[in-house]
Amino acid sequence: MGRRVGRLRxxxxxxxxxxxxxxxxxxxxxxxxxxxxxxxxxxxVARSLAQVDPVTLEVNQAWxxxxxxxxxxxxxxxxxxxxxxxxxxxxxLCVAIGTPAALAISRLSERWRTVMLVIVLLPSFVNFTVxxxxxxxxxxxxxxxxxxxxxRWLYQPPxxxxxxxxxxxxxxxxPVVAGLHRAPPDVFDAAADLGAGPWRTLWRVTLPLAxxxxxxxxxxxxVLSLGEFVVPTLLxxxxxxxxxxxxxxxxxxxxxxxxxxxxxxxxxxxxxxxALLTMARRRVMRHE
Amino acid sequence: MxxxxxxxxxxxxxAGPAAWLVACGDDDDAAPATTAPGAAPTGTxxxxxxxxxxxxxxxxxxxxxxxGASVNEIAWVSNDDTVTKARGRAGDIDVALVDGTxxxxxAALGVLAPLxxxxxxxxxxxxxxxxxxxxxxxFFAPTDHGRTGIVYRRDLVATPPTSWADFVSLAPxxxxxxxxxxxxxxxxxxLLVMLGHPGSSxxxxxxxxxxxxxxxxxxxxxxxxxxxxxxxxxGDAVMAMCDAYDAQLALTSNPDVVFVDPSEGQxxxxxxxxxxxxxxxxxxxxxxxxFLAPANYAAFINNVASPYVQPDNAGIDAALRQSPVINPPxxxxxxxxxxxxxxxxxxxxxxxxxxxxxA
Amino acid sequence: xxxxxPTSLAVLSAVVAVLYAPLAFLVVAGINRNPLSTSWQGATxxxxxxxxxxxxxxxxxxxxxxxAAVTTVVAVTAGTAMALAxxxxxxxxxxxxxxxxxRVATPEIVIATGLAAVMPxxxxxxxxxxxxxxxxxxxxxxVVLIVGSRVATLDPALDLAAADLGAGPWSTLRRVVLPDLSPAIGAAALLVMAFSLDDVALSLALRGPTDTTLxxxxxxxxQRRVTPAVYAVGTMVVVVxxxxxxxxxxxxxxxxxxxxxxxxxxxxxxxxx
Numbered sequence: 001m002g003r004r005v006g007r008l009r010x011x012x013x014x015x016x017x018x019x020x021x022x023x024x025x026x027x028x029x030x031x032x033x034x035x036x037x038x039x040x041x042x043x044x045v046a047r048s049l050a051q052v053d054p055v056t057l058e059v060n061q062a063w064x065x066x067x068x069x070x071x072x073x074x075x076x077x078x079x080x081x082x083x084x085x086x087x088x089x090x091x092x093l094c095v096a097i098g099t100p101a102a103l104a105i106s107r108l109s110e111r112w113r114t115v116m117l118v119i120v121l122l123p124s125f126v127n128f129t130v131x132x133x134x135x136x137x138x139x140x141x142x143x144x145x146x147x148x149x150x151x152r153w154l155y156q157p158p159x160x161x162x163x164x165x166x167x168x169x170x171x172x173x174x175p176v177v178a179g180l181h182r183a184p185p186d187v188f189d190a191a192a193d194l195g196a197g198p199w200r201t202l203w204r205v206t207l208p209l210a211x212x213x214x215x216x217x218x219x220x221x222x223v224l225s226l227g228e229f230v231v232p233t234l235l236x237x238x239x240x241x242x243x244x245x246x247x248x249x250x251x252x253x254x255x256x257x258x259x260x261x262x263x264x265x266x267x268x269x270x271x272x273x274x275a276l277l278t279m280a281r282r283r284v285m286r287h288e
Numbered sequence: 289m290x291x292x293x294x295x296x297x298x299x300x301x302x303a304g305p306a307a308w309l310v311a312c313g314d315d316d317d318a319a320p321a322t323t324a325p326g327a328a329p330t331g332t333x334x335x336x337x338x339x340x341x342x343x344x345x346x347x348x349x350x351x352x353x354x355x356g357a358s359v360n361e362i363a364w365v366s367n368d369d370t371v372t373k374a375r376g377r378a379g380d381i382d383v384a385l386v387d388g389t390x391x392x393x394x395a396a397l398g399v400l401a402p403l404x405x406x407x408x409x410x411x412x413x414x415x416x417x418x419x420x421x422x423x424x425x426x427f428f429a430p431t432d433h434g435r436t437g438i439v440y441r442r443d444l445v446a447t448p449p450t451s452w453a454d455f456v457s458l459a460p461x462x463x464x465x466x467x468x469x470x471x472x473x474x475x476x477x478x479l480l481v482m483l484g485h486p487g488s489s490x491x492x493x494x495x496x497x498x499x500x501x502x503x504x505x506x507x508x509x510x511x512x513x514x515x516x517x518x519x520x521x522x523g524d525a526v527m528a529m530c531d532a533y534d535a536q537l538a539l540t541s542n543p544d545v546v547f548v549d550p551s552e553g554q555x556x557x558x559x560x561x562x563x564x565x566x567x568x569x570x571x572x573x574x575x576x577x578x579f580l581a582p583a584n585y586a587a588f589i590n591n592v593a594s595p596y597v598q599p600d601n602a603g604i605d606a607a608l609r610q611s612p613v614i615n616p617p618x619x620x621x622x623x624x625x626x627x628x629x630x631x632x633x634x635x636x637x638x639x640x641x642x643x644x645x646x647a
Numbered sequence: 648x649x650x651x652x653p654t655s656l657a658v659l660s661a662v663v664a665v666l667y668a669p670l671a672f673l674v675v676a677g678i679n680r681n682p683l684s685t686s687w688q689g690a691t692x693x694x695x696x697x698x699x700x701x702x703x704x705x706x707x708x709x710x711x712x713x714x715a716a717v718t719t720v721v722a723v724t725a726g727t728a729m730a731l732a733x734x735x736x737x738x739x740x741x742x743x744x745x746x747x748x749x750r751v752a753t754p755e756i757v758i759a760t761g762l763a764a765v766m767p768x769x770x771x772x773x774x775x776x777x778x779x780x781x782x783x784x785x786x787x788x789x790v791v792l793i794v795g796s797r798v799a800t801l802d803p804a805l806d807l808a809a810a811d812l813g814a815g816p817w818s819t820l821r822r823v824v825l826p827d828l829s830p831a832i833g834a835a836a837l838l839v840m841a842f843s844l845d846d847v848a849l850s851l852a853l854r855g856p857t858d859t860t861l862x863x864x865x866x867x868x869x870q871r872r873v874t875p876a877v878y879a880v881g882t883m884v885v886v887v888x889x890x891x892x893x894x895x896x897x898x899x900x901x902x903x904x905x906x907x908x909x910x911x912x913x914x915x916x917x918x919x920x
Binding site: 021022023024025026027028029030032033035036037039040041042043044047059097098100101103104105107108110113114115116117118119120121122123124125126127128129130131132133134135137138140142143144162165166169170171173174175177178179180198209212213215216219220223224227247248251252256259260263266267270271274 | 651652654655656658659661662663665666667668669670672673676684685686724725726728729731732733734735736739742743745746748749750751752753754755756757758759760761762763764765780781783784785787789791792793794796797799800816817820830831833834835837838840841844845848851852861862865866869873877878880881884885888889892896
C-alpha cells in the first residue's frame with residue numbers, strides 16, 4: 001500500500017508520463033513571447049547602440065556606446081536615482097495599505113470577495129489620466145478637499161500619495177488576493193487554540209500563506225512605478241523629472257537609443273537580482 | 289507522447305472564436321479616391337489632427353457637401369509621432385496639422401505634396417503667409433497660432449509684471465506660487481528673448497546663460513505642467529508662464545485673472561495643414577479649401593477659442609474678436625516670432641531642459 | 648472563513664473611498680457649466696451632447712472595446728495554459744515566472760517601438776491585428792503571474808485524491824484544478840481588460856488610420872484642450888461597467904438557483920434509496 005502511494009505521489013509531482021504532455025500548454029505563451037517580445041527586445045538592444053537622426057528620425061546602426069555614456073552622465077544618474085526612490089516609496093505605500101485591504105477581502109465569503117474585487121477594480125476601467133485630472137480638481141484651492149478637510153495638498157507629496165494609491169493599490173491587491181491559499185478555517189482556529197494572539201497569527205500563519213501573492217504584487221507595482229510620470233506631473237507639479245516622462249516624450253522618437261539603454265540596463269539588473277535571490281534562497285534551504 | 293484528440297478539440301474550440309474575432313476586427317482599407325476629370329473627389333480622408341480641433345460639425349458638413357467623401361480624424365499625439373507616421377506610410381495619412389518646427393522635417397523626408405489651387409487662402413492674412421519654412425505658400429496652409437505670455441492674479445499680486453524680466457525677478461517674492469508650462473520650446477524660447485537673444489538660438493553661450501536663469505527659477509516653482517492656467521484661476525499659483533489659449537479659459541473662469549504680453553516680445557507657434565503625398569491629394573486639397581472657407585473657419589474658431597489667422601472673418605464671435613488674448617493688437621504681433629526648427633541642435637536644447645528638470 | 652478584522656476593514660474602506668472620490672468628481676464635473684471645473688457654475692448637458700456628437704470619440708470607444716474583448720479572451724487562455732504547464736516541472740515554473748517577469752519589467756513603450764521597427768521589414772501592416780498581438784503578448788505575462796501564484800499554492804492532495812478516484816491528468820485539470828483556479832482566472836481577466844482599455848503606448852505605436860483607441864484619443868485631447876466632455880466619457884464608463892456587473896451578478900444568481908433546484912429532486916431520490 002505504502003509503495004503504491006509512493007509511486008503515485010512521485011508520478012503526480014511530475015504529473016507522470018501522461019500528465020507531462022500538459023507541458024505543451026506552455027506553447028502559446030512561448031510563441032507569443034518569441035514573436036512579440038524577444039524579437040522587439042533584440043531590436044531595442046540594437047537600437048541602444050545606434051544613433052537616431054533628430055530631423056528625420058532615421059536610425060543609423062552605428063554600434064556606438066553613446067547612449068550608455070549619456071545615461072551615466074550626472075543629469076540622468078540623478079533622474080534614475082530619483083525614479084528608483086520614487087518606485088521604492090510607492091512599493092512601501094502599496095504594501096502598507098494594500099496588504100491589510102487584501103487580507104480583509106480574502107477573509108470575506110466567496111461571493112462577497114468577488115463583489116469586493118470588482119468594486120476595487122471597476123474604477124480602473126475609467127481612463128487613468130481622466131481620474132488623475134479629477135484628483136487635481138478635488139485637491140485644488142477652493143475645491144472639495146480643501147473645503148471639507150481644510151488642507152492644501154495639490155502639488156505636494158500627499159497629493160502624489162493619493163494619486164499613487166489610486167493607480168497602484170488595485171494592481172497590488174489583485175495578485176495578493178488571487179494568490180492567497182484558501183486555508184481551511186481550522187488553521188486559524190488551530191492557531192487560536194494553541195494560544196496565538198491575532199498579531200502572532202497574522203505574522204506566522206496568514207502572511208507566509210500570502211507570500212507568493214505579496215511577492216508578485218510588489219514586483220508588479222515596483223516595476224510599473226519606475227515608469228510612472230503622470231501622477232508626479234499632474235499632482236506633484238512635475239518639479240522632479242523622472243525616467244517615465246523622458247521615455248514617454250522622447251522614447252519613441254529622437255531618444256530611442258537612450259530608451260533602449262535604460263531598458264537594457266533595467267532588464268539586466270532585474271535578471272541579476274533574480275539570480276542572486278535564487279542563489280540566496282538555495283543557500284538558506286541548504287542550511288536548514 | 290500523445291496529445292489526445294480531446295486536447296486538440298479543446299484547443300480548436302478556444303482558438304476558433306479568438307481567431308474569428310481577430311479576423312473580423314480588420315476594417316477595410318480606405319478606398320482610394322476616384323476622380324473623374326472635373327468631378328468632385330470621393331473617398332475617406334485620413335486627417336491627422338488634435339482630437340476635436342475643428343468646428344462641431346465640420347466633418348459632417350464636408351461629407352454632406354461632397355457626397356462620397358468623408359473625414360477620418362486620426363488623433364495627433366506628438367511631433368515625433370507625426371514624423372514617424374509620415375516616414376513609412378504615405379497614403380495612411382492624407383492631411384496633417386503641423387507647425388513650423390515639424391514642417392522642415394516632413395519636407396526633408398520628401399513626403400509633402402503641393403497645395404495647388406486653394407481659393408480660400410486669400411482669407412488668410414498675409415502676415416501668416418510666406419513663412420520662413422514655406423516662403424512660396426506652396427505646401428503650408430495656416431490655420432491658427434498661439435503664443436506664451438504671463439498670467440497672474442491681480443488680487444494676489446501687488447506689482448503687476450509687464451515683462452519676462454519682471455516675471456523672473458518677482459518669482460522669489462512669490463516663491464512656491466509660481467508656475468510654468470512644460471513645453472520646452474516655449475519656456476526656453478521666451479526666456480532667450482528676455483535675455484535679448486533669438487527665440488530659437490543654438491549658440492552655446494546663450495544656452496548656458498539660459499540654463500543659469502532656469503536653475504535660478506527652479507526652487508521657486510510650484511509646478512511645471514500643462515494646467516497652469518487652471519492653477520492660477522484657482523489660486524494655487526499667483527503667477528504663471530502660460531499659453532494664450534490656456535489663459536483665455538482661465539480668464540473666462542475667473543475675472544481676477546489677467547494675461548500679459550511681455551514687453552520684450554514672445555515666441556509662439558503657427559500651425560497649418562499640409563498634404564502628404566498619396567492617392568488622395570485632390571481630396572486633401574478640397575478639404576483644406578473647405579476648412580478655410582469663412583463660414584467653416586468661423587465655426588472652427590468659435591468652437592476652440594484659439595487665436596486665428598482670418599482677421600476679417602465676420603463670423604467669429606465678438607467676444608473672441610474683442611479679446612486681446614485671442615486677437616492680439618498689432619504691436620504684440622510685431623514682437624512675435626515663431627518657433628523654428630532646431631535640427632541637430634535639438635540635442636543641446638534637450639540637455640538644458642533635462643538639467644533644469646533634474647535640478 | 649473567519650471574518651475580516653476591524654483594522655483591515657477600516658483600511659479597505661479608506662481605499663475604496665480614495666478610489667471612488669475621483670469618480671464622484673467625474674459625475675459632477677460632467678454636468679458643470681464651468682469648462683475648467685474649478686467651481687460650480689450651474690448644470691448643463693452640453694458636455695454630454697458634445698461627447699455624443701463626436702464621431703471620432705464614438706469610434707474610438709468601439710475600437711477599444713473590441714480590442715479589449717479579443718485581448719482578454721486570448722491572453723487569459725494563453726496565460727492560464729502557461730500557468731497550468733507550471734505544474735509539470737520546476738523548470739517550466741522558472742521559465743514561466745522569468746519570462747513573465749521580464750515582460751512586466753519592460754516598459755510598454757519599448758516593446759511598442761521595437762515592434763513598430765520590426766513590422767515594416769516583416770511586411771506587416773499597422774492596424775488592429777498587430778495591436779492585438781502586442782496587447783496579448785504583453786498582458787499574458789500578468790495572467791501568468793496572477794494565476795501562476797495561485798497554482799503555486801494549490802493543494803497537491805487534491806491531485807492525489809483525484810488520481811485515487813481514477814481520474815486521468817486531463818480530467819483532473821478540467822474537473823478539479825480549473826474550477827479551483829477560476830477566481831484567480833476571473834481576477835486576471837478583469838486586470839487584462841482594465842489594462843487593455845487604458846493602454847496608450849502599444850496602441851499608439853501600432854495603430855492604423857482607423858484604429859484610434861479611446862486612451863489614445865484622450866491622450867490627444869490632453870495635449871491641446873481638456874473639456875469636461877472627457878469627464879462625461881468617464882461617467883459613462885462607470886455607469887456601463889456597474890450596470891454590466893450587476894446584470895452578470897443577477898444572471899449568475901438566476902443560473903445558480905435554477906441549477907440547484909434542478910439537482911435537488913435527484914439528490915432526495917438518491918437519499919431515499
